[in-house]
Amino acid sequence: MSFTSAIFLRRAIFAASLFFFLSSFLPVQAQQKFWVVLKDKKGVSFDPYQYFDAKAIERRQRQHLPLFDETDKPINAKYRHQIISLSDSVSGESRWLNAIACFAKPAQIEQLRKLDFVREIIPFQQQPAILAEIPEKYKVTLKADELEILQNQTASLGAAVFKEKGLNGKGIRIAILDAGFKGVNNTAAFEHLYKEKQLIKTWDFVKRNEYVYSYATHGTLVLSCIAGRLNGHDIGLATGAEFLLARTERMHSERFSEEENWLAAMEWADKNGADIINSSLGYTNDRYFREQMDGRYAFVARAANLAARKGILVVNANGNDGTADWKILGTPADADSVLAVGGIDPKSLFHVNFSSYGPTADKRMKPNVSAFGIVVGAGPKGFENTQGTSFASPLVAGFAACAWQGNRALTNMQLFREIEKSGDLYPYFDYAHGFGMPQAGNLLNGKPTDLKPTMQFEPGKEEVKIVIKTEFMPDTTGPVLTDTTGHGKNGVYLLKAKNPAANYVYYHIANPKGFLDRYYVVEVQDDPEVAVVKLEALRPGSIIRVFYKGYTGFYAH
Structure with missing residues (x-):
């Protein structure tokens, strides 16, 4: 577990192909747990007024949504019966995903896979999850x-x-x-x-x-x-x-x-x-x-x-x-x-x-x-x-x-x-x-729309400078640069901000596809020149966005 006290669990579903790996190495009678995903819900009836709480009906009506869709319907009872008959046991099911969770041996899974209403079979993960309780010291x-x-x-x-x-x-x-x-x-x-x-x-x-x-x-x-x-x-x-x-x-x-x-x-x-x-x-x-x-x-x-x-x-x-x-x-x-x-x-x-x-x-x-x-x-x-x-x-x-x-x-x-x-x-x-x-x-x-520009861009032949306007400079000393990507790339080191009430400049470089290549936070102190971006690091069509004191500025390369 990578964090101190929160439960942020790390697990996921195996890829379906993992079944073949498991069946190759497990004993013939070994029992595993699987999702059996079904193809349809043919012949299933559903009354939303009987199934849903009144608040659920109200939510759908208020948002102009249908009272139910195919995913709300129960699983086909005949399908469930056949899966139960071919499994060691069934532990639960999901209407939304049209899937049944069952324990079965490899030979049983092969029988289930041949059923014409089965779409796919996906193994459950099996490793234990360790959850952290809040320590007494907190x-x-x-x-x-x-x-x-x-x-x-x-x-x-x-x-x-x-x-x-x-x-x-x-x-x-x-x-x-x-x-x-x-x-x-x-x-x-x-x-x-x-x-x-x-x-x-x-x-x-x-x-x-x-x-x-x-x-x-x-x-x-x-x-x-x-x-x-x-x-x-x-x-x-x-x-x-x-x-x-x-x-x-x-x-x-x-x-x-x-x-x-x-x-x-x-x-x-x-x-x-x-x-x-x-x-x-x-x-x-x-x-x-x-x-x-x-x-x-x-x-x-x-x-x-x-x-x-x-x-x-x-x-x-x-x-x-x-x-x-x-x-x-x-x-x-x-x-x-x-x-x-x-x-x-x-x-x-x-x-x-x-x-x-x-x-x-x-x-x-x-x-x-x-x-x-x-x-x-x-x-x-x-x-x-x-x-x-x-x-x-x-x-x-x-x-x-x-x-x-x-x-x-x-x-x-x-x-x-x-x-x-x-x-x-x-x-x-x-x-x-x-x-x-x-x-x-x-x-x-609504956000204020009358904000004055708090910074300016000063382009040169080889670089673009991000400069804070004089009237928005705080009364502090020297910039501290924090790389919020967490990687310390390009010579930027992780430094803790000196002033909890600091004035921060946030800036990023977005590539032509709109994805961010880099992003930073700078604590503004006594130097109005808070960042210098080399033009050689920018691709044609890149955009520099800068946020400071509520105002966002843009520079297109």
């Missing part, structure tokens, strides 16, 4: 700097603006998929949720019962970062939202069912009327290659995009591999319709080192936005310091709930774009911050 009473983080983790997103407008997520239903919600049923931080009957439904997909209030505090902390309230402090923004709590992961080890549970929980959340799904799931290098982080390869990415197609806003942690060899995001954060959230350091106010980088394998920008990756949450024993994009994600989920409460006419994907556009860096972006931290003021009132 349990604290608040000191001055911790109180500052607590206040700023919501203030940095515009909490005061939402509060002024009376927006707290009321009427929005949020599903949280996690490893457990220990103490939520008897912890002071969630007393208001019980009092106002905002906890709508729970389900443990591991134990298959309704009790989710044990096993892990990770989900407890995540919930607190959306809706917690303790000692007069709002920990998250959406204290008025409704919640569905799903336990999908085992705390210490898992052999087969984690991915299956997550898929089932997505369908359960849809069925029970979720408007927003927050997840800290991420499959990375244990089962994937970087080129497979394209938002289409993994079942979990496909399922996340299907949820979006049904009008749900899916918010997912971008990952915590920024300092690991893997470095980039995991799936399903790579999915096109998933709002992937990166981490910000509360002290420097730019990318926190452990937060995973984008882009996706097909060069789409990720993360989409960012929020504090080092936070103060609440657990069974009170306030707790913790870190990880697992907690940046629920901060943004709470932001989304307040925003959607303020404008229910928006579709989920319109809201997705509005959240991006509200980012404090927008229209500037990079693969560390996305569009930056969403701002309630920008979302509700």
